[in-house]
Amino acid sequence: MEKLTAKQEINVGGLDFEWNLGNGRFLFEGEDAVLFWITSAMRTFFDTIEEVSGEEAGALVLETTGYRQGLIVSEYFVKNGVSPEEASKRIPYTYASAGWGKAEIKHLNLDEKTLSIEIKDSWEYKVNKEQGKNASGKYLPAHYAGIFTGLLGTNIWYRVVKDQLTGDDCTVVEYFPSEITVSSNIHQLARKKESEKIRELELLVEEKTKDLQELVKQISSPIIPVLEDIVVVPLIGKYDESRSEDLLVKTLFNLPKYNASYLILDLTGLDHDKDMGQYGFEFIQKLGFAASLIGIETILVGISAELGASVTQSQINLSKFQCYQTLQHGIYYALSQSGKKII
Structure with missing residues (x-):
């Protein structure tokens, strides 16, 4: 049995992976990382988010998280002087090596700041399939939107045009400049929830008013x-x-x-x-x-x-x-x- 102090390193596709069993660390490209089983641990994570916040709010939480984490990834490329074209070549290999599925970036237009991405057998697809979902989640599409928002220097949003979970060969997502932001989506959901709550209160008031009116009729x-x-x-x-x-x-x-x-x-x-x-x-x-x-x-x-x-x-x-x-x-x-x- 190996000692817990053993350190192991491996390079896959030009990407460095390192394990330090003594310190309980796993490093990906020199940064602390963590591994989870997709169809058990990650599914439980997703299920818990939906259970606590509701399906609609849970989807927004994942979308917002994916987008903001994408911004962090873009900062890495920008800081290291990697161009959008070069980043587009690196991203599929980087994410494939981390088990994120096969991704292919196509039709990158730097003038119009548009592109499309084909994603197949991603971890999110596998989680959603285990959950019995009818459509793929929003984490990965929003994640790539965050990446290219940072790389292209303008707010990028997305539109899913094909979905592997509904029977297509792969998920195809189109990206384009947009005024839609995760912040605006959060505010929109908050207003919707507020409106729903107000309507619930209005219906309750109407019901109680009717009861009161009926009582007044009976006793007056x-x-x-x-x-x-x-x-x-x-x-x-x-x-x-x-x-x-x-x-x-x-x-x-x-x-x-x-x-x-x-x-x-x-x-x-x-x-x-x-x-x-x-x-x-x-x-x-x-x-x-x-x-x-x-x-x-x-x-x-x-x-x-x-x-x-x-x-x-x-x-x-x-x-x-x-x-x-x-x-x-x-x-x-x-x-x-x-x-x-x-x-």
């Missing part, structure tokens, strides 16, 4: 059968068009069920300034008229001096209704009309 203006053939409906709060129509339908639908002959509308809980506009008085008039059509007499009670003044100013005629100051008086009247009295 209840129909109270106080005595035989006498029903009281207390009016509380402001009655807009929707609430007024709901109460009108509810009252007229339920009055026959109680065999009512008298409908007492109790206005005690109304604020003549806040609750009783022109529409409010029209609603009372409309409800009383509709009740009379089914043979029920309407009695108004709880009319304060202020409310009476508002009625006068509204020019709504409520004189055809019997009006009393208190609910007790209204009930006494209804009983007397039936030939009854409270003993």
